[in-house]
Amino acid sequence: MSVSEQVQLDNFPSIFSLEGKVALVTGGSRGLGLHAASGLLQSGCSKVYITSRKSSACDEAVAALNALPNKSPHATAIAIPADNSNLDELDRLVAEVSKTTSHLDILFANAGATWGEKYESYPADKFSKVMDLNVKSVFYTIQKFTPLLTARATRDDPARVIVTGSVAGITLGSLGANATFSYSASKAAVMHLVRNLAVELGPRHILCNAIAPGMFPSKLANGLIEIQGGLKHLEGKSPNRRLGRQEDLAGLVVFLASRAGSHLNGAVIPIDGGAHLTGRL
Structure with a gap:
């Protein structure tokens, strides 16, 4: 291959474009899910479905997304409230999504929960609730949406599943009076689940x-940030001297959903400024 041929990249100016793609974001009414939904919509998705338990929160999120000035005029966010931890609700969610699309290109499985309490009194029901939502419901959400994900996926234009794990599943999570044992265990489990699913679903594109x-900073994390010394304290402990920003999260999700991420499969990508490398969250 000549030098002139080597510099010719296939349609590179649009490599991050999601033009015409259809996406679903669970836990999409606030926080990381809402940041990602905004990025997906502004990167060209024609439809972004938002789901979480609370109908009012979904409606509020969709209204804000549909008011974005940078999205395509015909792009739309659609609210479908559902409790992802309930398998019957997941069936209903699939049925509702199927009413307005014949396929799904991007599934961002982001819904999650945590619980903080000391070791001696850590409650069994809360441990189960966190594991059910953070692991079991992720598996069944992906399983139940697989027919829509494969509907128009090809080897050269595969569908994408992106799952929210955590650096708490890579290194130690929060311990002490507000320990997050179930959260840390669930995130380690769901990230390994992704590796298994990558091999299972890769041949299905x-x-x-x-x-x-x-x-x-988010509703889920703000309490823990305060417990661990506050924003400035945690920024000082991170190698890059800051915490995550909305654009960091949205940019990574868009990258994984775009042609730029089309040869990543089974990857777990930390997004924490390198803090997990120091052993300190």
Whole structure:
């Protein structure tokens, strides 16, 4: 191959474009899910479905997304409230999505929960609730949406599954009075689940990858940020001297969903400024 041929990259200016893609974001009404939904919509998705338990939160999120000035005029966010931890609700969610699309290109399985309590009194029901939502419901969400994900996926244009893990599943999570044993265990489990699904679903033209966020200011994390010394304290402990920003998360999700991420499968990508490398979240 000549030098002139080597510099010719296939349609590179659009490599991050999601033009015409259809996406679903679970846990999409706030926080990391909402950041990602905004990025997906602004990167060209024609439809972005938002789901979480609370109908009012979904409606509010969709109204804000549909008011974005940078999205395509015909692109739309659609609210479908559902409890992902309930298998009957997942069936209903699939049925509702199927009413307005014949396929799904991107599934961002982001819904999750945590619980903090000391070791001696850590409650069994909360441990089960966190594991059910963070692991079991992720598996069944992907399983139940597989027919829509394979509907128009090809080897050269595969569908994408992106799962929210955590650096708490890579290194130690929070311990002490507000220990997050179930959260840490669930995130380690779901990231390994992604590796298994990558091999299972890859031949069906579905790529499965996970992101592992560190601390991002959000409703889920703000209490833990305060417990661990506050924003400035945690920024000082990170190698890049800051915590995550909305654009960091949205950019990574868009990358994985785009042609730029089309040869990643079974990857777990930490997004924490390198904090997990120091052993300190």
